[in-house]
Amino acid sequence: MTKEQITNAHWPPETEIPNGDDPTVCPYCSFPLPDDEQLVLHVGLRHYGECTEEEKEAFRDAYVEEEKALNRFRIIALGGLVLLYFGFLIIYALLAG
């Protein structure tokens, strides 16, 4: 799944750090990230082949943790789709009737 390393062609993208911000910098490619969670995910995705066991472990944990947030979002998204579908269905039904 995420074992495969993401291609590093055209990486890193151009960045712009707002004044006063203190970015967390990737130890492998110096790419600036706003927090540690993003850094852990970045290291796991971009540098899986070269990073340490602890970093891999942290990445797997963060990835699983992310899954929880994604599931919450999926439930909301599903609710949104249901609302859209039935909302339109009801409006069209009212108009047809």
Next chain:
Amino acid sequence: MLTGTPIELTDDSASYSWLPSVLSIMDRVPRRVVRTVGGMAILATVLVVFVGSASAHAAALRDAAPSSLDVPTWLFLTTGGGAVGASFLLASFVTDRVFIRSLHEWGGTLPSPGRVLSGLIKLTGVVLLAFTIYVGFFGPPTGYRNFAVLFVWIAWWGGYVASTYLIGNTWPTLNPFRTIAELFPSADLTYPERLGAWPSVAGLLLLIWIEVVSPLADDPQVLAATISGYAVVTVIGAIAFGSDTWFGTVDPLSRALAYFGRFAPFERTENGIVFRLPGMALSEPTLVSGRDEVAFIVCLLYVTTFDGFVATWLWADFALFAVGLGFPPMVVYFVSYLLGFAVFLAAFWWALDVARTYGNTYISKDELARRFAPSLLAIAVGYHISHNLGVFLGLLPSVLVVGAMPLSPPQQPPILAALPGWVAGLELAFVLIGHFIAVWVAHAAAYDLFPGRMEAIKSQYGITIVMIFYTVVSLWIVTTPIVEPPFIAGGEAPQ
């Protein structure tokens, strides 16, 4: 504004029985024909999709009497916006990075065509250009009987341009202006790098400006003169700076078709003909390289919208009001034209602000613009085909018959009046597919840029809102009754 006349939807609205009346106004600007056909087709299809399935279910319950349903404009528009919003929600369910990338990387390579074939294509291009200009100047003066008008607007703009995104971009080979320019030695002047692609943005704005304010489809001579003018500028430019620089950077037509070609499943490269899934190359990081190219893509989408917008009552009212205040009509048109472009750019820029905030990233707005702008090309492609498919099929017999005897065409060239209902269905499908691919391409680009999957989804909030808004606006434009734009050629002078 959204409470316009209810749209009458009946079971047979999908048939093209209205096509002859539409075609009879071919001596007017084709964009209006295109708009009418496109709009009615979209509407008819929405009807087929909704009413069709609704009546199918109802038939089991009660008599299968023909039913009709009034869909108010606001509901029609919200449905379109809702479909785009739903596609964002659906895309957000796909969070497997490897799967997302695999879709975009699928493909292979085929051998390139030989030099003989290329030579024949080049020759065909030049012959057709010369013939079009000749017939434009010396053929019949009526638009729908003149081969130049039919060929440029139906065969080339409606048919050939569609082939650049449905099959592959053959314009670099066919381009007659390039073939002519390459006959001459190049002066090889150095192109000022700092100009970038900006001249092509200005060129595109200028071309569409000419199309909007002049009777380019009414009057074959005006069309032929415009093509000649374009030919002179293009050939001189290509000789001065070299063909590759001119057609790769400055020429707006080549740039537009090159972007369309990036959507296509086939593309000619140095190694042969590459094939891939349609639209999937739009997520490539190197497709767009700067603000100039981002502006060009936004412009490509904008000009189609403006072209339709000037033929709505809203514009007519506004133009009459502004001219009533004492502004010269052309100034009103021109300032609005540029302001509209600024609004489109600002909306896109705002969406990128949202992406930066919700995406929790330090990636610059310029970088985000370069990565997300190509998704707009899929929308442009969807609208192009939906606006042109019905007109192209309906007027293809005219192109063939008038093409066979261009100097003495029949008084009423034949048209294909009874297009099957599924053509209208296909047109709506293309608008929707264009939007779905756009949402998907932006989704995939976000997954490539953001380490967090949740951040990738959140980064799409602004872009999705802008896309929904754009859908509603363009659906409103294509379904609003066409009004002759006041004060310009082809339009009646207001009393």
